[in-house]
Amino acid sequence: MSLFSSFSDTSNSISTERKTLFAEVIIPVPLKTTFTYRIPFELNDFVQSGVRVVIPFGRKRVLTGVVKSVTQEAPKGYSAKYILELLDEEPLITQTQIWFWSWIASYYMCSIGEVMNAALPSGLKLSSTSRLQLHPDWKNGINQEEIKEKQAEYDLSEDEIRLINLLELENSLTYEQAGEKLDLQDVYQIIKKLTQKRIVIIFEELKEKYSPLKEKQIRIAEKYATQEGIAEAFTKTTRSVKQEELLLTYLSKNPIKNYPKSISKKELLGENLSASSLKTLIKNGIFEEFEKTLSRFEFEEWTETESQISLTSTQENAVNQIFEHFQDKSTVLLHGITGSGKTEMYVSLIEQVLQSGSQVLMLLPEIALTSQIVVRLKRIFGNAVGVYHSRFSDNERVEVWKGVLNGDINFVIGVRSSVFLPFEHLGLIIVDEEHDPSYKQYDPAPRYHARDAALVLAHKHQAKVVLGSATPSVESYFLAKQKQYGLVEVLQRFGEATLPEIQLVDLKKSKKRKELKENFTLELFEQMKTALEQHEQVLLFQNRRGYAPYLSCEVCEWIPECQNCSVSLTYHQRANELRCHYCGFSTKVPQTCSACSSTKIYPKGFGTQKLEEDLQVLLPESRIARMDKDTTRTRTGYEKIIDAFEKHEVDILVGTQMITKGLDFEKVNLVGVFDADRILFFPDFRSSERFMQLIMQVSGRAGRRSGKGKVVIQTNSPSHPLFAIISLHDYQTFYNQEILERQEYSYPPFARLIKLMVRHEEREMAQKAAFILSKKLQPKLGAGRVLGPEAPIIERIRNKFQQAILIKLERNKFDLGKTKEFIQSQIDELYKDKSFKKIQVVVDVDFV
Structure with a gap:
């Protein structure tokens, strides 16, 4: 289709009495504005808010955008280009979603185009390439020798002739290829002139990434779907044993009483049956062949669901309290200790909301949690459940998107990006493990917090x-506690289970007594052996993946560092490489020290990979698995490990934070924690909170059924007061202490935090720009509220030096909207300085 020429050339000949309409279009670029495009007359009745369109952008690019609104008002200051193509007959994005995108962009200080990029699954964003070729009329009537003769007649410039000659040789080119081959910056103007002269045409290769999964199906023809019909069919196949075998196989797999049910062609043919005989049966009208659109979800076919769960009196009372709070509050905090049965309470809530005809969204912080919980919920709710996370393919996510939009899916389980799905009748959002930092998006923009965004989305839908x-x-x-939320607390475990005993082991003393077995204290190692002898399972938590944190030269203490970031490279033994966990850079392990040429280079510290290797030596009879980012890169990586552990095909599971959250294993009564001090003493105002949450969460994996769980924590600081609180599982005491400190030093929830990260390839430029920006902000906000700039712990990432500015705004003292506008205006002023044209300022609102 010749998009450019078809709309722009014909528009002048259409009656001026017809309405000229314009579309405000959201496009996926980091510019804080939308763009207005002219709607071709023939599309006036079809372009509406929420549909996707293809539009030209700049001189060379063609993008997929989303129509925000339609108006008769022409843009001011520029001439609107035409929309090239309409991609949807009906809106794919709802009005509520567009409102929500706008709110996200405003609150988190980013562009609505960046929100669109995060919100739409990749399968709904077209890959677009504009291509040029010579017009057939020109090509048929003009040969290479005649081009020069026509130069005056067509008023051809030298560059236009060069492009014509190039297209004679290449047949077709993209905008970019034409510009590169001709070495021209503004090739768009040349293309435009040649299209107006009908020498070049432009066509679009638009490939929508989503395509339905289809399968060839076989069904017996209706004429033969009776006892008499089957008898007649067999009389027609008496001369062919292979055809009879096919007919018998079909009937064994799909009796005629099931008509019009079909079976897959692949299943019917199996490994040995004849495809040519099947073709003959289809040709003779006995079988019908057709395509069926399938779901891609391997857990899709649930023919039976479990009966309703039964709640304990404690759980039932908690659910009733939640509904009572819903009478006058839209949000309820369910504080249920590990093992209290929160999932069962969620199920009860979900059932009642679905029965009312409303939709439910259940957010989980990690993909690792979804496999176990999805199976549990699928058994209860069957195929009404949709699952949405990044490990699913583009096509699978598009299927969930469209299922929610058309009402086929009313219950979605997903990670943070699920808040962007097109809900129309949302009645309930459940945010499980609401404290988890995984709900925060860090890079790229929008740097939103899914829990907080869910609260706004629910308010828009009038949901709970x-x-x-x-x-x-x-x-x-x-x-x-301030009664803005309802509060329901369940402080006892389900059934007979009790909270696990926590044992602190002093690493310093163990080292002095030389009792360590590799990185295991004698106390932990002996209890692991006892657990295994009793046919129980063990969880070991080490919040560092890889074999060792770093390598070091024994002679001069040289440490290999990333060439792009200010961090040491992590040693991965199995791949025999050093890897940066920030930018992905990797290199082979050096044989000699770069500083002194020594060959004495040894690993320091330990990660999950090293623990796994040590266990294989120390406990050779045990079955060991590891769950971290390196072992779960595939979509089914989590599921396979968790499934093997549930089936007791694994005795010891070593893992990072993935194993701390929400998992429920019957045979786990011992949990070991390594390297706890590194989390506890991290320089951040949330370090105590995160340490408490992490240790109490991983502790909660022990003794969930038997009531005899134990947690062994290896630490150099057993006398730290936080351990005493954790040992007693005393969240209330922790909160009482923490809230006083937060109030004294003006940290959340008493203040809002906005972090500005100034980045540049040169350290001096980053420092200078950050200093100037800080000085611009202080007069209005106050010097005590603008902290920094200072270099963060990791000063350089991906070859860019960083300087951090922290802004603390007390609640109820500032108009947040106007304050953000002021901050953005000062950032824009900084950008206007030509010496800072390569500066990047990253804004993180409510950073955690």
Whole structure:
């Protein structure tokens, strides 16, 4: 289709009495504005808010955008280009979604185009390439020798002739290829002139990434779907044993009483049956062949669902309290300790909301949690459940998107990006493990927090929200105590189970007594052996993946560092490489020291890979698995490991934070924790909170059924006061202490935090720009509220030096919207300085 020429050339000949309409279009670029395009007359009745369109952008690019609104008002200051193509007959994005995108962009200080990029699954964003070729009329009537003769007649410039000659040789080119081959900056103007002269045409290769999964199906023809019909069919196949075998196989797999049900062609033919005989049966009208659109979800076919779950009196009372709070509050915090049965309570809530005809969204912080919980919920709700996370393919995510849009899916389980799905009748949002930092998006923009965004989305839908956690965030618990949220607490475990015993082991003493077996204290190692002898399972938590944190030269203490970032490279033994966990850079392990040429280069510290290797030596009879980012790169990586552990095909599971959250294993009564001090003493105002949450969460994996769980924590600081609180599982005492410190030093929930990260390839430029920006902000905000700039712990990432500015705004003292406008205006002023044209300022609102 010749998009450019078809709309722009014919528009002048259409009656001026017809309405000229314009579309405000959201496009996926980091510019804080939308763009107005002219709607071709023939599309006036079809372009509407929420549909996707193809539009030209700049001189060379063609993009997919989303129509925000339609108007008769022409843009001011520029001439609107035409929309090239309409991609949807009906809106794919709802009005509520567009409102939500706008709110995200405004609150988190980014562009609506960046929100669109995050919101739409890749399968709904077309890959677009504009291509040029010579017009057939020109090509048929003009040969190479005649081009020069026509130069004057067609008023051809030298560059236009060069492009014509190039297209004679290449047949077709993209905008970019034409510009590169001709070495021209503004090739668009040349293309435009040649299209007007009908020498070149432009066509679009638009490939929509989503395509339905289809399968060839076989069904017996209706004429033969009776006892008499089958007898007649067999009389027609008496001369062919292979055809009879096919007919018998079909009937064994799909009796005629099931008509019009079909079976897959692949299943019917199996390994040995004749495809040519099947073709003959189809030709003779006995079988019919057709394509069927399938779901891609391997857990899709659930023919039976379990009966309703039964709640304990404690759980039932908690659910009733939640509904009572819903009478006058839209949000309820469910503080249920680990093992209290929060999932069962969620199920009860979900059932009642679905029965009312409303939709439900259940957010989980990690993909690792979804496989176990999805199976449990699928058994209860069957195929009404949709699952949405990044490990699913583009096509699978598009299927969920469209299922929610058309009403086929009313219950979605997903990670943070699920808040962007096209819900129309949302009645309940459940945010499980609401404290988890995984709900925060860090890079790229929008740097939103899914829990907070879910609260806004629910308010727009007039829906209710349940925030669930055994270790609530300080902010959420504060709001519950202030009675802005309802608060329901379940402080006893399900059934006979009790909270595990926590044992602190002093690493310093173990080292002095030389009792360590590799990185295991004698106490932990002996209890692991006892657990295995009793046919129990063990979880080992080490929040560092890889074999060792770094390598070091024994002679001069040289440490290999990333060439792009200010961090040491992590040693991965199996791949025999050093890898940066920030930018992905990797290199082979050096044989000699770069500083002194020594060959004495040894690993320091330990990660999950090293623990796994040590266990294979120390406990050779045990079955060991590891769950971290390196072992779960594939979509089914999590599921396979968790499934093997559930079936007791694995005795010891070593893992990072993935194993701390929400998993429920019957045979786990011992949990070991390594390297706890590194989390506890991290320089961040949330370090105590995160340490408490992490340790209490991983502790909660022990003794969930038997009531005899134990947690062994290896630490150099057993006398730290936080351990005493954790040993007693005393969240309330922790909160009481923490909230006083937060108030004294003006940290959340008493203040909002906005972090500005100034980046540049040169350290001096980053420092200079950050200093100037800080000085611009201080007069209006106050010097005490603008902290920094200073270099963060990791000063350089991906070859860019960083300087951080922290802005603290007390609640109820600032108009947040106007303050953000002021901050953005000062950033824009900084950008206007030509010496800072390569500066990047990253804004993180409510950073955690």
